[in-house]
Amino acid sequence: xxxxxxxxxxxxxxxxxxxxxxxxxxxxxxxxxxxxxxxxxxxxxxxxxxxxxxxxxxxxxxxxxxxxxxxxxxxxxxxxxxxxxxxxxxxxxxxxxxxxxxxxxxxxxxxxxxxxxxxxxxxxxxxxxxxxxxxxxxxxxxxxxxxxxxxxxxxxxxxxxxxxxxxxxxxxxxxxxxxxxxxxxxxxxxxxxxxxxxxxxxxxxxxxxxxxxxxxxxxxxxxxxxxxxxxxxxxxxxxxxxxxxxxxxxxxxxxxxxxxxxxxxxxxxxxxxxxxxxxxxxxxxxxxxxxxxxxxxxxxxxxxxxxxxxxxxxxxxxxxxxxxxxxxxxxxxxxxxxxxxxxxxxxxxxxxxxxxxxxxxxxxxxxxxxxxxxxxxxxxxxxxxxxxxxxxxxxxxxxxxxxxxxxxxxxxxxxxxxxxxxxxxxxxxxxxxxxxxxxxxxxxxxxxxxxxxxxxxxxxxxxxxxxxxxxxxxxxxxxxxxxxxxxxxxxxxxxxxxxxxxxxxxxxxxxxxxxxxxxxxxxxxxxxxxxxxxxxxxxxxxxxxxxxxxxxxxxxxxxxxxxxxxxxxxxxxxxxxxxxxxxxxxxxxxxxxxxxxxxxxxxxxxxxxxxxxxxxxxxxxxxxxxxxxxxxxxxxxxxxxxxxxxxxxxxxxxxxxxxxxxxxxxxxxxxx
Numbered sequence: 039x040x041x042x043x044x045x046x047x048x049x050x051x052x053x054x055x056x057x058x059x060x061x062x063x064x065x066x067x068x069x070x071x072x073x074x075x076x077x078x079x080x081x082x083x084x085x086x087x088x089x090x091x092x093x094x095x096x097x098x099x100x101x102x103x104x105x106x107x108x109x110x111x112x113x114x115x116x117x118x119x120x121x122x123x124x125x126x127x128x129x130x131x132x133x134x135x136x137x138x139x140x141x142x143x144x145x146x147x148x149x150x151x152x153x154x155x156x157x158x159x160x161x162x163x164x165x166x167x168x169x170x171x172x173x174x175x176x177x178x179x180x181x182x183x184x185x186x187x188x189x190x191x192x193x194x195x196x197x198x199x200x201x202x203x204x205x206x207x208x209x210x211x212x213x214x215x216x217x218x219x220x221x222x223x224x225x226x227x228x229x230x231x232x233x234x235x236x237x238x239x240x241x242x243x244x245x246x247x248x249x250x251x252x253x254x255x256x257x258x259x260x261x262x263x264x265x266x267x268x269x270x271x272x273x274x275x276x277x278x279x280x281x282x283x284x285x286x287x288x289x290x291x292x293x294x295x296x297x298x299x300x301x302x303x304x305x306x307x308x309x310x311x312x313x314x315x316x317x318x319x320x321x322x323x324x325x326x327x328x329x330x331x332x333x334x335x336x337x338x339x340x341x342x343x344x345x346x347x348x349x350x351x352x353x354x355x356x357x358x359x360x361x362x363x364x365x366x367x368x369x370x371x372x373x374x375x376x377x378x379x380x381x382x383x384x385x386x387x388x389x390x391x392x393x394x395x396x397x398x399x400x401x402x403x404x405x406x407x408x409x410x411x412x413x414x415x416x417x418x419x420x421x422x423x424x425x426x427x428x429x430x431x432x433x434x435x436x437x438x439x440x441x442x443x444x445x446x447x448x449x450x451x452x453x454x455x456x457x458x459x460x461x462x463x464x465x466x467x468x469x470x471x472x473x474x475x476x477x478x479x480x481x482x483x484x485x486x487x488x489x490x491x492x493x494x495x496x497x498x499x500x501x502x503x504x505x506x507x508x509x510x511x512x513x514x515x516x517x518x519x520x521x522x523x524x525x526x527x528x529x530x531x532x533x534x535x536x537x538x539x540x541x542x543x544x545x546x547x548x549x550x551x552x553x554x555x556x557x558x559x560x561x562x563x564x565x566x567x568x569x570x571x572x573x574x575x576x577x578x579x580x581x582x583x584x585x586x587x588x589x590x591x592x593x594x595x596x597x598x599x600x601x602x603x604x605x606x607x608x609x610x611x612x613x614x615x616x617x618x619x620x621x622x623x624x625x626x627x628x629x630x631x632x633x634x635x636x637x638x639x640x641x642x643x644x645x646x647x648x649x650x651x652x653x654x655x656x657x658x659x660x661x662x663x664x665x666x667x668x669x670x671x672x673x674x675x676x677x678x679x680x681x682x683x684x685x686x687x688x689x690x691x692x693x694x695x696x697x698x699x700x701x702x703x704x705x706x707x708x709x710x
Contacts, residue, residue: 088444448493540582
């Protein structure tokens with residue numbers, strides 16, 4: 039075998055640099071997500087009770103609707119359905135083939151791995167676009183993909199925050215557009231729309247980055263070049279904005295709702311803290327692995343950022359400035375208040391999340407600046423790969439990936455297995471669909487259907503629906519999910535209302551109908567596909583459980599009691615689906631025709647207090663029980679806004695939770 043000379047070795051390395059870079063990104067993903075890959079299909083990457091359950095459910099939902107339109111479905115709020123924009127929409131569509139073949143649990147693990155690869159690769163591509171070498175690209179990719187903030191997003195299950203790769207990808211396209219390529223201008227517009235569909239946060243972050251790139255590069259390319267680039271970007275925006283108009287309206291609604299309440303107060307409590315940045319830079323993990331503390335880069339990253347910011351001043355000074363602005367925004371500094379309070383900036387309720395695009399900007403600056411020192415590409419690559427690996431290791435430590443990787447074990451109830459084995463596209467009604475809350479609870483403390491597993495707290499119905507793979511009635515309280523018009527049945531609502539007595543609430547008279555009154559409603563629902571009803575026994579008192587039995591027994595072909603959790607009763611309503619019938623007029627009563635819960639900070643509110651609900655164009659005024667803060671409103675199907683009325687004075691308020699277990703939070707406590 040011929041021995042290669044050094045010049046020949048250099049040429050070989052440069053030819054294979056793209057593949058070496060991709061291999062580095064894949065190894066980086068394996069380093070970070072090894073524990074999840076070892077438990078593929080049985081565990082989810084994320085803490086128990088976190089939003090990863092909703093991401094998992096979203097992956098199943100999107101894949102189930104494809105190749106049709108993935109933004110509307112009858113699998114939720116059955117049979118009427120919903121219009122929904124679930125984040126990260128583009129990524130969930132991309133991993134749908136994995137969901138089809140291996141299941142949604144495997145798809146979510148694949149998704150978090152792909153986002154790591156994407157973040158590293160896209161940031162490296164930005165460096166190459168700006169004239170940096172492959173070695174600098176590896177360093178930039180390692181810095182961007184291993185930020186502790188992304189480790190916090192993994193723990194919290196907010197998978198869309200892992201999609202940081204869209205920022206450098208769109209930014210790189212903008213750089214090429216300003217350089218004179220109209221095609222890249224159009225691509226930039228397309229990418230920006232896709233970024234907004236991935237995450238409203240990254241839509242906001244990227245908008246600022248594109249403005250910075252346009253302003254910084256215009257000086258070099260001239261006013262005409264900058265204007266031409268902006269025009270082609272607008273064309274790209276229009277190409278996707280027209281067909282995706284309704285979906286983008288959902289994203290706009292998410293942006294608008296993200297800023298409800300007092301935006302400045304929300305930013306102040308969720309901003310990065312300078313003292314913590316300093317403490318955790320030197321001692322990663324010193325405060326444990328709380329999501330709120332996972333945003334501080336380790337000291338090794340700060341050194342790389344500082345050197346990069348300085349070295350890039352000649353070739354890409356706008357990158358240095360952009361990173362500085364991101365840092366000020368993360369700290370919620372007054373200097374950047376105009377942007378933070380703008381319509382685009384105000385959607386960012388968690389300013390510390392600016393640490394992710396900061397790493398992109400200053401990481402790319404470090405990669406570009408390296409080419410100013412090491413001007414031989416092959417030498418740069420050989421020197422940079424070990425440095426990139428070292429920086430990635432520090433990031434993996436600081437973000438908790440290596441020391442405390444979060445995993446959520448999926449439950450395996452026997453009734454779920456039975457229903458999942460049924461190949462029919464049918465529906466499952468799990469009752470009660472919702473429970474009223476008894477106190478201000480953390481997500482991990484919320485009740486679970488039949489107390490099956492604390493791992494799925496706060497999203498039990500979604501988790502069980504995903505495991506079964508069937509349509510259901512539960513509709514999560516998401517601002518980007520809107521119920522479609524149409525009947526959902528009298529039976530689901532009344533069976534849920536019958537559980538209220540077990541939680542100290544009165545059962546509405548509408549739920550006390552004789553059993554034979556449900557015949558027409560059940561016949562219609564069975565024709566639509568209602569095949570199974572699962573009853574959580576512990577959620578009903580004996581008298582109300584007997585009513586449930588009396589309603590379902592006449593039509594059930596099978597009844598089985600199972601010892602899953604605190605016990606469930608499984609009813610199978612048919613062997614062969616009955617013919618479809620028209621919905622009876624009694625079935626138009628929609629689920630969740632009520633709004634109840636508790637007013638927070640009740641000890642600071644003295645006097646006659648009412649909850650005022652804006653619902654479907656009308657105002658509903660409900661009294662609040664003194665001392666406890668409990669309220670119950672009837673006739674409410676959806677909530678557009680909430681306020682408190684204290685002795686005739688209106689107190690602006692927000693709410694969270696679900697319609698039956700809402701927590702109303704006053705944002706201004708200035709009563710008498």
